[in-house]
Amino acid sequence: MPETEKMDRLSRVNAISAQLRRFCLAPFLIALSSPLLCGNTWALPANGVPFNVTEYGALGDGQTKDTYAIQKAIDTCSAAGGGTVYFPAGKYISGSIRLRSYVTLQLDSGATISASTDELDFDPHEKLNYKTDSDRETTYFHYSLIWGEDVRNVAILGQGRIDGNRETRGGPKPIAVKRGRFITIRDIQIVDAPNYCISLLGCDYVNIDGVTIVRAHCDGIDPDCCHHVRISNCHIESWDDAIVLKSSYALGERRATENVTVMNCILSTSCNAFKMGTESGGGFKHVTVSNCVMVSPEDARPTISGIALESVDGAEVDGILISNISMCNVRTPIFLRLGNRGRDMETPVPGSMRNITIGNIEATGASLACSITGLVGHPIRNVTLDNLRIQYAGGGKRELVEKTVPELPKKYPEATMFGELPAYGLYCRHVENLSLRQVQMRCSHIDERPALVCDDIDGLTVDGLAGVNAGLSPLICLWNVRRARVAGSFAPKGTGVFLDVRGEKTAQVLATGNDLIEAVEPFEIAPDVPHGAFRETANRIE
Numbered sequence: 001m002p003e004t005e006k007m008d009r010l011s012r013v014n015a016i017s018a019q020l021r022r023f024c025l026a027p028f029l030i031a032l033s034s035p036l037l038c039g040n041t042w043a044l045p046a047n048g049v050p051f052n053v054t055e056y057g058a059l060g061d062g063q064t065k066d067t068y069a070i071q072k073a074i075d076t077c078s079a080a081g082g083g084t085v086y087f088p089a090g091k092y093i094s095g096s097i098r099l100r101s102y103v104t105l106q107l108d109s110g111a112t113i114s115a116s117t118d119e120l121d122f123d124p125h126e127k128l129n130y131k132t133d134s135d136r137e138t139t140y141f142h143y144s145l146i147w148g149e150d151v152r153n154v155a156i157l158g159q160g161r162i163d164g165n166r167e168t169r170g171g172p173k174p175i176a177v178k179r180g181r182f183i184t185i186r187d188i189q190i191v192d193a194p195n196y197c198i199s200l201l202g203c204d205y206v207n208i209d210g211v212t213i214v215r216a217h218c219d220g221i222d223p224d225c226c227h228h229v230r231i232s233n234c235h236i237e238s239w240d241d242a243i244v245l246k247s248s249y250a251l252g253e254r255r256a257t258e259n260v261t262v263m264n265c266i267l268s269t270s271c272n273a274f275k276m277g278t279e280s281g282g283g284f285k286h287v288t289v290s291n292c293v294m295v296s297p298e299d300a301r302p303t304i305s306g307i308a309l310e311s312v313d314g315a316e317v318d319g320i321l322i323s324n325i326s327m328c329n330v331r332t333p334i335f336l337r338l339g340n341r342g343r344d345m346e347t348p349v350p351g352s353m354r355n356i357t358i359g360n361i362e363a364t365g366a367s368l369a370c371s372i373t374g375l376v377g378h379p380i381r382n383v384t385l386d387n388l389r390i391q392y393a394g395g396g397k398r399e400l401v402e403k404t405v406p407e408l409p410k411k412y413p414e415a416t417m418f419g420e421l422p423a424y425g426l427y428c429r430h431v432e433n434l435s436l437r438q439v440q441m442r443c444s445h446i447d448e449r450p451a452l453v454c455d456d457i458d459g460l461t462v463d464g465l466a467g468v469n470a471g472l473s474p475l476i477c478l479w480n481v482r483r484a485r486v487a488g489s490f491a492p493k494g495t496g497v498f499l500d501v502r503g504e505k506t507a508q509v510l511a512t513g514n515d516l517i518e519a520v521e522p523f524e525i526a527p528d529v530p531h532g533a534f535r536e537t538a539n540r541i542e
Contacts, residue, residue: 050084050106051077053092060090065116067095077103082153087111087160095121099148099177107160107188114163115145115172122172123147130252133343134279137173137195137218139250144176144199151177155184164193169217169239173199179251181205191215196222197238202251204228213238220269224248225255225282234265237297242267244275247282247315249344256316258285266293270301273330277310277317277337277413281344283351284315289322296329302367305415306330307358312339312413317353329365332415333390334358336383338374338430340409348410350378359386367393369421374430375409379458384435385426394443396424398472401449405429422477423453425467433459440466448472450500453479460484468492474500474524482507490515491522501534502526511536 054060056076057069070092073085082102089110095118099105107113116122125140132139141147145162148154154177156162162174171194177183180203187210190197196219200206206229213220216238223229224246236242243265247257257276267273273294276284289307296302306327311317327333336356342348353374370390374380401422411417421427425441428434434457441451451467452475454460460481469475471494478484480503491498491514498519499511506529516522522541525534 050086052086052088054088058092060088060092060111062091062093062114064093065095065121066092067097067116067121070094070097074098074100074103074105087113087158094145096123096142096144096172097146099146099151099154101151102153104155104157105146107156107158109159111158111160112163113145113160115165115174117165128252132249132252134248134250138224138246138248138279141173141176141178141199141201144173144195146174147176147178148180149178150180152181154180154182155186156188157184157186159187161189161191163191164195166192166194166217168194170194173197175199177201177203179203183207186210188212189214193218198222200224200226200229202226202255206230209233216240219244220267222246223257223260224279225251226257227259229257229260231260231262232264236265237268239270239300241272241275242269244272244278245284245287246276246279247284248279249281254282256283256285258283258287260287262289262292264291266295268295268297269303270297271304272308273303273306273327274322275305275308275310277308277312277315279343280311280313280315280351282315283311284317284320286319287321289325291324292326294325294327294330296365303330305332305335306363307333308335308337308413308415309353309356310337310339310413311351311353312337312341313343313351314345314349315351317351318355320356322358324360325362327361327363327366330363331366332368332370333361333363333366334370334372334385335415336372336380337413338378338380339411339413340375341412342410350375350409352378352381354381356380356382357384357386358388359384361388361390363389364391365393366390368415369423370426371415371418371421372426372428372431372434373418375407376430376456379430379432381432383431383433384437385439386435386437388438389440390425390442392424392441392443392447394424394445394447396420396447396449398448401473401477421453422449423451424449425451427453428457429455431457435461436463436465437461438464441468443468446470450474450477453477454481454484455479456505457481458483462486463488465489466492469495471496471520474498476500477502478506478509479503480505481509484509486511487513491517491519493518495519497521497524500524500526501529504528504530506530506533509534512538515540517542
């Protein structure tokens with residue numbers, strides 16, 4: 001091609017680019033500044049021009065309802081084979097917007113999609129041909145501001161805002177996707193949401209990154225029955241749970257939530273910072289949570305729990321790794337529960353919980369003991385707590401040590417479900433293969449309870465436990481514990497009894513290599529402990 005002809009074509013491309021910039025399309029036409037050489041001809045890139053909602057009638061004036069214009073832009077983009085629907089700065093009042101496959105919504109800085117206050121502007125709840133015990137918020141997706149079903153390769157991006165426009169709970173979800181694949185939600189802000197902010201059901205290959213959620217009246221991010229989910233670099237402030245994994249029956253079938261990573265997030269909530277299992281029929285497998293901060297909101301109820309792992313509807317929970325977490329004013333830092341509520345089960349049967357590691361936890365301002373509780377005949381298995389430093393408020397009384405903790409197999413799982421526990425730090429019951437390594441539990445005020453109570457544990461390792469003791473209760477209580485080893489720990493100043501062992505089912509309990517000089521009585525062995533079930537060696541006593 002002659003050089004002059006090339007220059008003429010380049011000039012025409014540059015002219016088109018300049019004209020489009022005047023219509024606020026420059027951010028998406030970077031490629032036009034360097035025309036592409038396709039074979040021997042110059043051409044515009046395929047799908048290089050976004051679909052500007054204002055060209056389809058949207059005003060973005062904060063008063064006019066732009067639902068029809070927004071949907072027209074999305075449908076036109078889809079009919080053209082996909083691309084980007086662009087929202088320039090403005091406030092777009094809208095009812096339900098339906099996502100289409102291969103369509104990206106790009107919200108420019110200063111662009112807000114605000115939910116209409118007219119309930120008639122939103123799609124009704126979908127009709128299901130099956131019954132589910134899940135509540136409306138979990139089950140239904142069409143009653144939403146932005147929703148998609150059976151879509152793939154969709155994205156919601158940009159520095160703009162999605163406004164739920166509600167002051168209380170009860171209303172449309174800001175973003176809801178059901179049975180989607182390859183979903184990306186990045187950098188946007190979500191405010192004043194009356195329902196789950198980002199609700200995903202049966203979705204695979206999900207990437208949520210850099211999302212900021214504030215003033216959420218309900219949950220922040222809820223992946224339900226989803227596979228291959230990445231949640232990273234998010235900031236969530238919600239009244240209800242910040243991030244909660246579910247595996248409900250809302251699809252009409254049991255499907256696990258699996259292969260999930262959560263990292264580098266700040267989670268502020270009055271309920272649970274990270275939770276799995278309120279809806280727990282399908283199970284949870286291969287989940288990691290790392291490098292997160294969990295804090296109570298200002299001027300609101302303190303966070304109930306930081307990490308809550310639950311199976312109460314027959315779910316299998318397997319392969320959970322949580323590490324590098326900082327908590328402040330979280331009432332219960334860690335709560336693990338295997339119950340038998342049996343939602344969506346003809347005959348309730350407990351599921352399972354196994355292979356869980358929680359490490360490198362720093363928590364201050366805790367007020368309720370952490371707990372790990374299974375059921376009789378259905379223990380939680382293979383749990384490791386490693387390098388935990390927890391500061392409790394303290395103040396508990398000695399009479400709580402003899403409290404009978406109810407089993408409550410059918411009760412809704414919550415860290416507060418048992419009330420005050422016999423231990424101020426960690427209470428464990430019905431667990432198989434429990435390892436506690438370098439666990440430090442302190443109190444700001446004198447607490448008359450033990451730091452650790454283990455009841456019906458088969459396979460216990462306590463290595464490097466550090467706690468405080470008021471001298472009125474043992475530092476550690478082992479009740480009906482089998483195959484246990486307590487080592488590398490020390491009795492703090494003021495300790496009355498270091499280790500209390502009781503129960504006729506006690507077997508093979510060993511205390512070795514502990515520093516017990518400060519203990520008035522190193523060991524207290526109850527009469528019902530079988531002869532030879534407890535032994536000690538190499539402890540520093542005098």
